[in-house]
Amino acid sequence: MMVGDDLFEGLPVHGARRSAQVGRGAARMREPVRDQVELRAVDIDSLIGQDHAVRVIWSYVEGLDLSTLEDRIKAREHRPGHPPISPRLLLALWLYASSDGVGSARALERQCGSHDVYRWLCGGVSMNYHTLSDFRVGCADLLDRLLAEHLAALADAGLVTLDCLAQDGVRVRASAGAASFGRKATLDRHLSIAEAVVDQLKHEVDARSDASTRRIEAARERAARERGERLRAAQVALDEIERHRQAREEKRGNRKKPKEPRASSTDAQARVMKMADGGFRPGYNVQVASTAGEQFVVGLEVTNAGSDHGLMRPMLERLRALSGHLPRRYLADGGFGSAEDIEWAHGEGVEVFCPPTQSKHGTDPFLPRRGDGPGVSAWRARMASETGKAQYKPRSICECIHARWRNWNLRQLTVRGIEKVQAVVLCYALTNNILQGHRLANG
Known part of the structure; x- marks a missing residue:
């Protein structure tokens, strides 16, 4: 067919141009050939800079005593068995992955x-x-111990002081969708369906003879069984939510009937809470206690409470259990201002710096009120003074840790349950302290 001659008429003819250049020939160029096979000798160590963060993390992990994990390994010299991956390598991978x-x-x-x-x-x-x-x-217990040991080493080196600490919370999106939350009737219906599916699949597995089909059916049965377990955990969570709501309403003296609680069939421990952008989504409330100026994580606790109110005392008690003493000054955001916690901290010798909430009636929140104890009265006077306001200013620096974790992509979790979430966030906390300690030591 000569369609091309009519369709592309008038275009320059490259062949004619090359033939017009008598004696020069066609141009020679290096073109890519991507289907060739080649063998390369690469020194991987030379590809990583000497000041790379991964070398800092490996240097830290290399000096750790991980004998408690290594003693569990069954593969020994002169004995049969496939050797497992070194726990030192697994720890280093997760620490660097957190920063990446x-x-x-x-x-x-x-x-x-x-x-x-x-x-x-x-x-x-x-x-x-x-x-x-x-x-x-x-490895949550291991990370908790390493965090305390590393912080003690930093304190001995003079890089950090633990006299003034700050507490703040960061909400992290849970591995559960909003549609997974249901009321008791919905969860009961889904559970009955899941149990029926498990019984049916068990019967099919027993009835079939070929191995490949049995494996497929067994996998389906396992998935249905796990869904049933999650639904039963959600039912238990409903009872817990109901008890907390009743206790809160009785304390407030509210006689209105609360709304029927809902729980997630994906992650029973997740709760719908207000996020930093103002939206409401399933998540966890990660409480972080840190040094006010140096940005080191001192203590960490994961909770599913949607409010920070009343979470100051549990963190202080955790800090005392970890280090054996309490800080002299404690800086917290306004949402932590529980009178009971402030009074308890005053009795323990801790000066709390926390801005009081504004009154609904427009009264001055710094003025003494009826029923204030000595700790709350001292706290109001302290926060009203210019000296107290100046001492409270470093609290905002602790939010740099949260911003760093956001940059490290700690936005939505890939695990479910408070214990697993605790292990994940501890990885981020320890990585933060390792790299921050390296910066201060070499800065």
């Missing part, structure tokens, strides 16, 4: 096979996401 915004085990497994930094960490050790996931959710 990698929040899931599957994403970390992919990075270990493709990214030079993670390949440098692995050093030829292959990874699988099951091992990575199991290690992270099971």
Whole structure:
């Protein structure tokens, strides 16, 4: 067909142009050939800079005593058994992944096979996401201990003082959707359906003979069984929510009947709470106690309470259990201003700096009120003075830790349950302290 001659008539003819250049020939150029196979000798260590953050983290992990984890390994010299991945390597991977915004085990497994930094960490050790996931959710106690030991080392080096601490909360989106929340009747209906599906799948597994189909049916049965367990956990959460609501309403003297509670069939411990952008979504309230100026995390507690009110005393008690003493000054946001907590802290020798909430009647919140104890009276006078306001100013610096975690992609969790969330956030806290300590020591 000669359609091309008519369709593209008038365009320049390259062949004619090349033939007109007598004696020069066609141009020679280096074109990419991407289907070729090549072998390369690469020194991975030279690809990572000497001041790279991953070297800081590995240097820290390399000096740790992880004998409690290594003693659990069954593979020993001169004995059979496949050697597991070193817990030192798994810890280093999760610490660096926290600073790199990698929040899931599957994403970390992919990075270990493709990214030079993670390949440098692995050093030829292959990874699988099951091992990575199991290690992270099971190392909360280890991370808690390492956080306390690292903070003690920083204090001995003079890089941090624990006389003045600040507390603030950050909301993190849970691994649950808003549509997963249901009332008791809805959860009961879903549970009965899930139990019927489990019974049906059990019968199908017993009736079939071929192995491949049995494995598929067994997987479906396991998924249905796990859904039933989550639904039963949601029913337990409903009773807990109902008890808390009744206690709160009795304390307030409110006789109105509260709304029927709802719980998530995906993550029973998640609660709908107000986020930083003003919206309401399922999440967790991560309470962080930190040094006011140096941005080091001292204590951490994950709760599903939507309000910060009344969370000051539990954090102070946790700090005393970890370090053996309480800070001299304690800075908190306005939402933590519970009179009971302030009075208790005053009795323990802690000066609380927390702005009082504005009265609905427009009265001066710094004036003494009927029923104020000596601790609350001293707190009102302290916050009304210019000296107290100046001492309270460093509290806002602690929010830099939350901003750093946001930059590290701590926005939505990939695990479910308070215990697992605690382990994940502890990874971020320890990574923050390691890198911040390195900056101060070398700054």
